[in-house]
Amino acid sequence: xxxxxxxxxxxxxxxxxDLIEKEFESExxxxxxxxxxxxxxxxxxxxxxxxxxxxxxxxxxxRKCKNLKCGHSFNDHIRNSETxxxxxxxxxxxxx
Numbered sequence: 001x002x003x004x005x006x007x008x009x010x011x012x013x014x015x016x017x018d019l020i021e022k023e024f025e026s027e028x029x030x031x032x033x034x035x036x037x038x039x040x041x042x043x044x045x046x047x048x049x050x051x052x053x054x055x056x057x058x059x060x061x062x063r064k065c066k067n068l069k070c071g072h073s074f075n076d077h078i079r080n081s082e083t084x085x086x087x088x089x090x091x092x093x094x095x096x
Contacts, residue, residue: 023075024063026056066095 030052037048063074065084070091074080077094084091 024059024073026060029059030056065091067091067093070095 033052033055034045034048037043037051038045041048043051065072065074065077070084070086070089072084072086072089072091074094076085076089077083077091078085081094082092084094
């Protein structure tokens with residue numbers, strides 16, 4: 001009996017994870033990009049850092065709501081696409 005209830009809890013928590021995208025970890029992505037360009041593409045450290053900075057800037061902008069009155073990240077929106085969770089914001093749809 002105990003195993004069945006635990007299994008049900010695991011499935012429910014997995015279902016909850018599907019609704020929310022993981023938060024954007026810019027530092028982790030930055031490090032992966034730099035190491036990729038240095039190790040695999042044989043770029044200099046400065047070139048790899050420059051490429052990583054440009055990619056991170058682009059990804060941050062891509063994850064911001066394009067509604068001029070909002071501008072919050074997709075993590076601030078319900079299910080990453082609906083109403084903004086910031087109290088002072090009236091945005092009802094994440095605009096890409």
